[in-house]
Amino acid sequence: MSKKPNTFLRFEVMQRIEHILLILSFSTLGLTGLPQKFPTAGISLFIVSLFGGIEIVRVVHRVAATLFMLEAIYHLVDAGYRLYVRRQAASMLPGPDDVRDALKAFLYNLGIARSRPKMGRFNFVEKAEYWAVVWGLLIMAVTGFMLWNPVATSLVLPGQAIPAAKAAHGAEAILAVLAILIWHFYHVHLKKLNLSIFTGRVSLEEMEEEHAAELEKILQGEQQKAVDDAKLRKRKAIYLPIAAVFSLAMLYGVYRFVTLEQTAITTIPPKESPVEIFVPQTATPAPSPTAKAVSNEAPLQVVSQPMDISIMVLTGTWSEGIEGIVASSCSTRDDARNALDLNNSSG
Numbered sequence: 001m002s003k004k005p006n007t008f009l010r011f012e013v014m015q016r017i018e019h020i021l022l023i024l025s026f027s028t029l030g031l032t033g034l035p036q037k038f039p040t041a042g043i044s045l046f047i048v049s050l051f052g053g054i055e056i057v058r059v060v061h062r063v064a065a066t067l068f069m070l071e072a073i074y075h076l077v078d079a080g081y082r083l084y085v086r087r088q089a090a091s092m093l094p095g096p097d098d099v100r101d102a103l104k105a106f107l108y109n110l111g112i113a114r115s116r117p118k119m120g121r122f123n124f125v126e127k128a129e130y131w132a133v134v135w136g137l138l139i140m141a142v143t144g145f146m147l148w149n150p151v152a153t154s155l156v157l158p159g160q161a162i163p164a165a166k167a168a169h170g171a172e173a174i175l176a177v178l179a180i181l182i183w184h185f186y187h188v189h190l191k192k193l194n195l196s197i198f199t200g201r202v203s204l205e206e207m208e209e210e211h212a213a214e215l216e217k218i219l220q221g222e223q224q225k226a227v228d229d230a231k232l233r234k235r236k237a238i239y240l241p242i243a244a245v246f247s248l249a250m251l252y253g254v255y256r257f258v259t260l261e262q263t264a265i266t267t268i269p270p271k272e273s274p275v276e277i278f279v280p281q282t283a284t285p286a287p288s289p290t291a292k293a294v295s296n297e298a299p300l301q302v303v304s305q306p307m308d309i310s311i312m313v314l315t316g317t318w319s320e321g322i323e324g325i326v327a328s329s330c331s332t333r334d335d336a337r338n339a340l341d342l343n344n345s346s347g
């Protein structure tokens, strides 16, 4: 029997590049989105200042979102090529085997089952993650569109849909970031450091543990079935024009998505008010008909306002004449004192 290889090719170069772009775009989206959701948190203020201000954070979020959508288009076209032209198995599709594997893995982890489940190219954990990303991207793209283009959205949906989209977008962001930090990091870094998405290769030991069913197929030579060149060319000739039209339509969709309206990104400077709100009063010495002369020293001056509101400015001391004024207009001396006290305390 021939010796088993030590490592197996798991990801081709383009798949690895795709994953690096996904890491970059997703981390940037989380880093620029979460500070907007929690704007008063110290860490948010720090991140925003690192970027150079909230305006830059918002623009960077949109650039990363555009990259995220472009990757999704590339991924769709590539998946179509693998399935239709290269006739690879749809190994990411979930099926009843995954339920059986999940149950067996659960029992194995509890020490009840004696062996691990024999899993295929993608195990149930990887499939769950993959479809969570697909689902998350759809939610983020739809709600992101609504936040990006609120006017266009409110042409077809009621206005309440915009804050609802904001709530869904923010909540899904928390879910997605936590799923990556807890679920994904545990499975690919903590449980066992798996670098196959960067190196492209996976060890024999890992194949035996996580993808035993796939390993059996590889060793039986099922994966290396010769591809008929003529059939391949024929399928390419059908697929590539369809993929080109689809890609162009999707790219146009992304172009419209990001250019449709600028309402939610343009920062409108506060409008200059033509009305002077605070006008300090200046005393105008012109007497009004309501002025009262009290004595020769004129302890009382009357300031006339443009709207004919008279303000009395009292000068002098109580005994120098003020007493006389209030006594004449107040019923008792105590009332007069109270009135004066009130006047002094408010001044």
Ligand code: HEM
Pocket: 026, 029, 030, 032, 033, 034, 035, 036, 037, 058, 059, 061, 062, 065, 066, 068, 069, 137, 140, 141, 143, 144, 145, 147, 148, 166, 167, 169, 170, 172, 173, 174, 176, 177, 264, 265
């Ligand atoms: C197609 C993908 C996406 C698009 C089009 C998109 C677009 C947007 C837009 C337009 C906003 C409003 C912010 C502003 O007006 O500047 C926003 C906010 C936000 N985004 Fe995204 N985004 C996408 C993906 C993501 C992802 C993957 C995450 C997280 C990992 C994320 C996290 C957030 C968060 C947390 C907010 C703040 C929500 C709030 O204020 O409650 N976004 N996004």
